[in-house]
Amino acid sequence: MSRRTTLLTALGWLALAAALLGLAPALLSDFRLGLLAKYCCYAIAAVGIGLAWGRGGMLVLGQGLYFGLGGYAMAMHLKLTDAGPGQVPDFMVLYAGGEMPVWWEPFRSPVVTLLAILLLPVLVATVLGAAIFKRRVKGAYFAILSQALTAAFAILLIGQVKTTGGFNGLNNFQSFFGYSLYDPVNKRMLYFLAAGVLLASVALMAQLHRSRFGELLVATRDAEERVRFLGHDPANVKLVAYVLAAVLASVGGALFVPVVGIISPEDVGVGASIALVAGVALGGRASLFGPALGALLVGYAETSLSESFPGSWSYFQGGLFVVVVLLLPGGLAQALSALASVRHRVGGPPGGRRRRERPASDRTRPGPTTPQEVTA
Amino acid sequence: MNSRTTRTITAAFSVAALAGALAGCGAKAGESADAAESCVETDGDTVKIGFLNSLSGTMAISETTVFKSLSMAAEEINADGGVLGKQLEIVSEDGQSEPTVFAEKATKLIDQDCVAAVFGGWTSSSRKAMLPVFEGKDALLFYPVQYEGLEASENIFYTGATTNQQIIPALDYLKDEKGIESIFLVGSDYVFPRTANAIIQAYAEEHGIEVLGEEYQPLGSTSFGTVVDKVKAAGADAVFNTLNGDSNVAFFKEYKGKGLTAESMPVVSVSIAEEEVPGVGVDNLVGQYTAWNYYQTLETPVNEEFVAAFKEANGAKAVTSDPMEAAYTSLHLWKGMVEKADSFDVDDVVAAADGVTFEAPEGTVTVNGENHHIAKTALIGQIREDGLIETVWSSDGPIEPDPFLEGYAWWEGE
Numbered sequence: 057m058s059r060r061t062t063l064l065t066a067l068g069w070l071a072l073a074a075a076l077l078g079l080a081p082a083l084l085s086d087f088r089l090g091l092l093a094k095y096c097c098y099a100i101a102a103v104g105i106g107l108a109w110g111r112g113g114m115l116v117l118g119q120g121l122y123f124g125l126g127g128y129a130m131a132m133h134l135k136l137t138d139a140g141p142g143q144v145p146d147f148m149v150l151y152a153g154g155e156m157p158v159w160w161e162p163f164r165s166p167v168v169t170l171l172a173i174l175l176l177p178v179l180v181a182t183v184l185g186a187a188i189f190k191r192r193v194k195g196a197y198f199a200i201l202s203q204a205l206t207a208a209f210a211i212l213l214i215g216q217v218k219t220t221g222g223f224n225g226l227n228n229f230q231s232f233f234g235y236s237l238y239d240p241v242n243k244r245m246l247y248f249l250a251a252g253v254l255l256a257s258v259a260l261m262a263q264l265h266r267s268r269f270g271e272l273l274v275a276t277r278d279a280e281e282r283v284r285f286l287g288h289d290p291a292n293v294k295l296v297a298y299v300l301a302a303v304l305a306s307v308g309g310a311l312f313v314p315v316v317g318i319i320s321p322e323d324v325g326v327g328a329s330i331a332l333v334a335g336v337a338l339g340g341r342a343s344l345f346g347p348a349l350g351a352l353l354v355g356y357a358e359t360s361l362s363e364s365f366p367g368s369w370s371y372f373q374g375g376l377f378v379v380v381v382l383l384l385p386g387g388l389a390q391a392l393s394a395l396a397s398v399r400h401r402v403g404g405p406p407g408g409r410r411r412r413e414r415p416a417s418d419r420t421r422p423g424p425t426t427p428q429e430v431t432a
Numbered sequence: 433m434n435s436r437t438t439r440t441i442t443a444a445f446s447v448a449a450l451a452g453a454l455a456g457c458g459a460k461a462g463e464s465a466d467a468a469e470s471c472v473e474t475d476g477d478t479v480k481i482g483f484l485n486s487l488s489g490t491m492a493i494s495e496t497t498v499f500k501s502l503s504m505a506a507e508e509i510n511a512d513g514g515v516l517g518k519q520l521e522i523v524s525e526d527g528q529s530e531p532t533v534f535a536e537k538a539t540k541l542i543d544q545d546c547v548a549a550v551f552g553g554w555t556s557s558s559r560k561a562m563l564p565v566f567e568g569k570d571a572l573l574f575y576p577v578q579y580e581g582l583e584a585s586e587n588i589f590y591t592g593a594t595t596n597q598q599i600i601p602a603l604d605y606l607k608d609e610k611g612i613e614s615i616f617l618v619g620s621d622y623v624f625p626r627t628a629n630a631i632i633q634a635y636a637e638e639h640g641i642e643v644l645g646e647e648y649q650p651l652g653s654t655s656f657g658t659v660v661d662k663v664k665a666a667g668a669d670a671v672f673n674t675l676n677g678d679s680n681v682a683f684f685k686e687y688k689g690k691g692l693t694a695e696s697m698p699v700v701s702v703s704i705a706e707e708e709v710p711g712v713g714v715d716n717l718v719g720q721y722t723a724w725n726y727y728q729t730l731e732t733p734v735n736e737e738f739v740a741a742f743k744e745a746n747g748a749k750a751v752t753s754d755p756m757e758a759a760y761t762s763l764h765l766w767k768g769m770v771e772k773a774d775s776f777d778v779d780d781v782v783a784a785a786d787g788v789t790f791e792a793p794e795g796t797v798t799v800n801g802e803n804h805h806i807a808k809t810a811l812i813g814q815i816r817e818d819g820l821i822e823t824v825w826s827s828d829g830p831i832e833p834d835p836f837l838e839g840y841a842w843w844e845g846e
Binding site: 091242363 | 488556557568621626
């Protein structure tokens with residue numbers, strides 16, 4: 057990778073950090089900052105999707121499953137701390153006669169909860185991923201499978217009113233690890249936490265993209281058989297990317313709960329999963345900043361459109377996606393790099409040649425993941 | 433720039449972000465944070481109120497009608513000189529049929545738009561999602577739909593029926609008028625039907641009615657072959673139906689298809705109003721019973737005016753139903769409370785609420801200041817061939833709301 061690209065990446069990251077940590081808190085009201093914190097949670101999950109789908113070619117249409125694992129683990133912990141030692145959460149008193157199932161008990165401990173947020177998705181994604189990738193399930197089949205799993209997860213949550221709050225989900229949290237959630241100062245703290253985790257996960261991706269594993273992942277996406285002939289097992293490469301994406305989704309979900317104050321099956325189901333993927337597609341799935349920026353943008357667009365046109369905003373949002381899929385299959389990142397290359401061709405230095413050293417992934421290419429799959 | 437530099441910078445920023453996060457910590461749990469001051473603007477000629485209904489998603493079909501009747505009430509009030517001389521300015525938001533969105537939009541209406549009160553919500557999940565927002569910010573919500581009871585928030589006024597104004601009167605009707613000795617329960621699998629059926633079970637045990645079965649289907653389910661077979665095999669004297677939405681279509685088609693009729697085995701439904709009848713199909717419903725507090729066919733001067741005004745605004749085919757009437761009433765009740773308090777301040781309004789009455793289309797309603805519900809008359813209706821619902825039984829005047837069923841010895845509560 058050229059020094060120039062590295063420099064651009066570092067500058068881009070610094071710009072993002074300055075915007076999120078400096079500009080946004082200075083300019084936005086508490087309410088808007090809270091919304092930005094929510095978009096950051098989506099963006100953390102989107103960064104993972106960028107890795108699995110953009111770099112790895114696995115169209116993960118069911119990240120809601122992992123988002124929900126992290127979210128519900130966190131929500132259970134918050135409900136239990138609010139209830140107090142030895143007590144059961146308020147909704148169980150109402151719907152289950154005050155009985156709490158045994159598997160809730162470990163989530164009283166903050167340590168167990170944090171470990172669960174990180175390890176539950178690893179466990180689930182490893183078992184599922186191993187079964188899927190070793191059998192060489194890919195393309196649309198993989199996408200359908202991942203979506204079916206998240207649908208099943210949401211249905212399971214809805215059916216268990218007494219243990220998961222069912223349709224209502226879990227909400228009415230008073231405190232977050234000892235800090236009152238009604239205090240605006242603590243809400244700002246949560247924003248910094250979400251933004252910090254987002255920046256860290258983007259930095260992690262930057263390192264991964266340039267690592268040997270990153271190269272291997274792109275190679276697997278573009279020519280899986282060749283990678284196999286070279287002596288690598290593509291299943292393992294994909295599995296690592298899939299598990300990482302799952303962990304990021306889980307962390308995003310866990311932060312979502314204190315930030316938004318509720319998690320319900322609607323937030324982890326098929327619709328939510330597709331919304332995450334849509335953000336990644338909009339931003340540019342294979343680029344470094346695309347997924348995160350796309351998720352932030354989709355979140356912002358949804359809020360501002362629905363506020364301005366409460367009756368008809370969903371048409372605008374649909375139209376936006378149609379335009380992107382038709383005109384910019386590589387997302388906004390494609391538009392930006394197209395602009396940059398035009399500038400280069402017009403008056404650019406000879407450095408333009410070096411740009412071609414970028415990995416194949418930075419170009420939009422018809423491959424295992426065609427834009428049509430976004431709408432599937 | 434080499435990778436080590438990048439890593440150093442990354443690490444530095446992450447530490448800075450975390451430090452910033454921790455340095456900025458506010459009140460610990462248990463300490464009271466400074467309650468946010470209300471930002472409601474009452475100096476001008478107008479005052480803002482918020483309407484929060486699902487205008488998209490699965491609930492849009494029902495909640496849009498609530499939005500229309502709220503808008504009609506606001507226009508009437510404005511034409512009549514407003515509230516305390518101020519014209520109402522509506523801020524409308526879409527709840528998108530998702531609890532999370534309801535919570536977010538409620539926050540927006542309170543914090544950004546500084547509305548004096550919010551009107552809306554339909555599903556129990558949307559109300560449960562909004563409750564902590566209104567309590568945390570000490571704001572006002574008017575919730576217009578019948579629900580499962582067992583709730584009484586200081587910051588919510590419930591203008592739909594609670595269980596002792598809908599479900600228990602329906603059971604009284606079945607027991608006293610129809611003389612039933614057994615009943616079968618069918619419901620969607622969520623909080624309202626589960627709670628309603630728990631109450632019905634307790635009632636049945638107390639009054640010697642046998643419950644021959646209790647069946648749940650997921651919301652939106654349309655396969656009712658097995659359920660109806662079970663109902664038929666059980667041969668109960670009546671069926672109590674707490675299904676919601678599309679499931680009713682499948683259930684009643686199957687019910688009729690298997691030869692069950694309103695004469696042989698009547699069904700009492702608590703979620704089918706005039707609005708839903710055409711969707712389920714009048715053919716499948718004729719003669720069946722419903723339990724509400726309002727029907728379009730009520731012959732009172734106030735209701736005739738209300739129906740005429742609604743048809744004028746929304747077309748001759750528009751029908752009126754219980755939830756939209758309760759929404760219409762809720763806005764007028766808020767006006768009554770504000771005028772009695774001579775203030776838009778939440779605490780003043782809540783303090784003045786007790787005893788505020790309104791001549792609603794359903795009859796006179798009175799606010800109970802203790803539990804924030806309203807006294808309403810229970811009406812059992814029978815569905816006619818034209819799709820409207822006719823009152824066949826009515827309670828002796830308005831029933832005082834009792835959301836926790838404290839006046840019923842057979843209900844042990846939580």
